[in-house]
Amino acid sequence: MDAITDNLDLFVSGYWTSLKICLIALVGSLVLGTIIAACRVSPVAPLRWIGATWVNMIRNAPLTVLLFFFAFGLPEIGVLGSYWVFGVSALIIYTSAFVCEALRAGINSVSSGQAEAARAIGLPFGATLREVILPQAFRTSIPPLGSVLIAMFKNSAVLGAFGVGGDLFSVSDTLTSARGYAATPVLLGVAVGYLLITLPAGALLALLERKTAILR
Amino acid sequence: MSGGLVLYDVPGPRARRRQVILAIVVGLAAAGLIALVLHRLNAQGQFEAKLWDPLVNPSDKNFAAVWGLIGDGFVNTMKAAALAIAFSLSLGTVIGVARLMLGRWTRIPLVGFIELFRGLPVVISIFFASRVLPDLGVDLSGWPGGEGLWFVVIGLTAYNSVILAEILRSGVNALPKGQSEAAVAIGLSRLQTMGIILLPQAVRIMLPALISQLVVILKDTSLAAVLGVYPEMLNAAKYIYLNLDNPIQALFVVGTIFVVINFALSKLAGWVERRLSRSKRSPGQDTDDEVRYITDTAELAQ
Numbered sequence: 001m002d003a004i005t006d007n008l009d010l011f012v013s014g015y016w017t018s019l020k021i022c023l024i025a026l027v028g029s030l031v032l033g034t035i036i037a038a039c040r041v042s043p044v045a046p047l048r049w050i051g052a053t054w055v056n057m058i059r060n061a062p063l064t065v066l067l068f069f070f071a072f073g074l075p076e077i078g079v080l081g082s083y084w085v086f087g088v089s090a091l092i093i094y095t096s097a098f099v100c101e102a103l104r105a106g107i108n109s110v111s112s113g114q115a116e117a118a119r120a121i122g123l124p125f126g127a128t129l130r131e132v133i134l135p136q137a138f139r140t141s142i143p144p145l146g147s148v149l150i151a152m153f154k155n156s157a158v159l160g161a162f163g164v165g166g167d168l169f170s171v172s173d174t175l176t177s178a179r180g181y182a183a184t185p186v187l188l189g190v191a192v193g194y195l196l197i198t199l200p201a202g203a204l205l206a207l208l209e210r211k212t213a214i215l216r
Numbered sequence: 217m218s219g220g221l222v223l224y225d226v227p228g229p230r231a232r233r234r235q236v237i238l239a240i241v242v243g244l245a246a247a248g249l250i251a252l253v254l255h256r257l258n259a260q261g262q263f264e265a266k267l268w269d270p271l272v273n274p275s276d277k278n279f280a281a282v283w284g285l286i287g288d289g290f291v292n293t294m295k296a297a298a299l300a301i302a303f304s305l306s307l308g309t310v311i312g313v314a315r316l317m318l319g320r321w322t323r324i325p326l327v328g329f330i331e332l333f334r335g336l337p338v339v340i341s342i343f344f345a346s347r348v349l350p351d352l353g354v355d356l357s358g359w360p361g362g363e364g365l366w367f368v369v370i371g372l373t374a375y376n377s378v379i380l381a382e383i384l385r386s387g388v389n390a391l392p393k394g395q396s397e398a399a400v401a402i403g404l405s406r407l408q409t410m411g412i413i414l415l416p417q418a419v420r421i422m423l424p425a426l427i428s429q430l431v432v433i434l435k436d437t438s439l440a441a442v443l444g445v446y447p448e449m450l451n452a453a454k455y456i457y458l459n460l461d462n463p464i465q466a467l468f469v470v471g472t473i474f475v476v477i478n479f480a481l482s483k484l485a486g487w488v489e490r491r492l493s494r495s496k497r498s499p500g501q502d503t504d505d506e507v508r509y510i511t512d513t514a515e516l517a518q
Binding site: 041043044045046047050056057060061062063064065067068069072073077078107115119125128129133154155156157158161162169172176182183184187190191194195199202 | 257260438
């Protein structure tokens with residue numbers, strides 16, 4: 001276990017880098033995903049097509065292909081940046097497709113009678129959306145949205161394997177390849193790091209799911 | 217149901233006119249954006265024949281070699297995915313059934329095992345397999361297909377078997393209680409109840425979620441390219457563009473292959489789901505909703 005105790009500072013800094021990547025990707029993918037979800041449910045047909053194309057293309061391509069495309073394709077057309085920027089952008093774009101689908105499923109789960117009733121009592125469009133539909137849609141979206149975000153944290157490990165330096169995964173690579181520590185204890189340390197996030201997040205999600213469940 | 221129906225009233229003449237105008241504006245803006253991107257690609261010489269010819273022109277001297285590489289990569293991707301699916305399904309069934317049949321206390325270690333592998337990124341599982349197994353003295357190099365294949369298969373199986381176990385478990389739990397009660401009433405043992413009454417129905421209603429999981433497995437095989445342990449399709453693309461200096465073109469072709477296969481699989485999952493929820497033998501509306509929810513959630517947790 002020397003590998004872990006000797007390099008605790010490295011593990012901790014790797015942990016923070018992973019969290020930082022995820023925090024940025026969280027905000028970015030929620031914003032982008034919401035915009036695309038809005039496109040997918042809009043009454044304007046071309047917007048719906050754009051949203052559908054985006055989701056179907058990105059959801060069915062591996063994150064790794066997106067990463068490669070960003071890091072090695074974009075420089076070819078003169079878009080330069082660090083691995084860090086490319087990696088986080090790819091993660092945001094990949095996750096946005098899943099965020100969009102979670103939100104859209106939530107909106108579609110609200111029965112049309114709700115909107116009809118809201119219009120029947122004279123609520124204008126904005127109020128129908130704000131007071132009746134979105135609150136219900138959001139509650140239904142919480143469990144799938146939570147799974148998406150937990151999956152995103154796990155996907156951030158791919159960035160580390162890809163060479164975005166400093167995160168929890170790349171710590172294991174540094175220690176085992178460059179510094180010659182035995183792989184088993186190092187990887188156990190890294191695994192614990194990921195589980196420290198994913199297990200409580202999963203438990204929290206299950207709790208939220210029970211609290212926000214609606215009887216239909 | 218289309219999203220528009222919930223949110224909006226049937227449009228009147230004025231709203232319809234506004235929508236048409238907006239549609240034209242958005243269409244023009246999108247066309248402009250695409251033109252801009254194409255122009256940019258063109259200005260940077262990305263449509264030059266020497267970048268595309270090895271991929272699209274059969275008379276190019278590299279065409280045969282390039283598609284040979286992509287073909288080998290494709291076969292390797294499919295091989296890893298097929299093995300991972302077969303092992304995950306069998307192991308997942310055992311884990312799922314065990315979790316359902318063990319008592320409250322005896323299943324604790326199993327639940328721990330499930331939570332452990334479910335919470336671990338797949339890329340770590342594969343990396344684990346490639347580093348820790350040799351560390352522990354497990355030598356896979358003599359296995360058919362080479363050790364790289366087995367690192368990927370073991371890593372993918374570790375993750376996907378517990379996911380499939382959980383999908384199967386939700387399937388069994390979603391069945392009406394009367395099913396197992398009736399099985400007990402006619403004198404079947406618990407194992408028989410599980411094997412011939414509950415599991416077949418659970419597999420049937422969980423089929424869409426199981427197919428969606430295939431998409432995940434197929435996509436995750438490409439993690440091997442990042443770790444550099446196994447020559448699958450993305451690795452082939454990498455090899456091609458390192459030699460021919462055409463990353464955009466090579467990645468475009470391989471990316472398209474992935475998208476087409478996975479899109480077809482997703483459509484198949486949707487089709488199976490619609491068929492099942494229409495069929496008269498399906499065990500009731502509640503189960504259908506539950507299934508749709510589980511399917512959606514499984515799809516999203518990628």
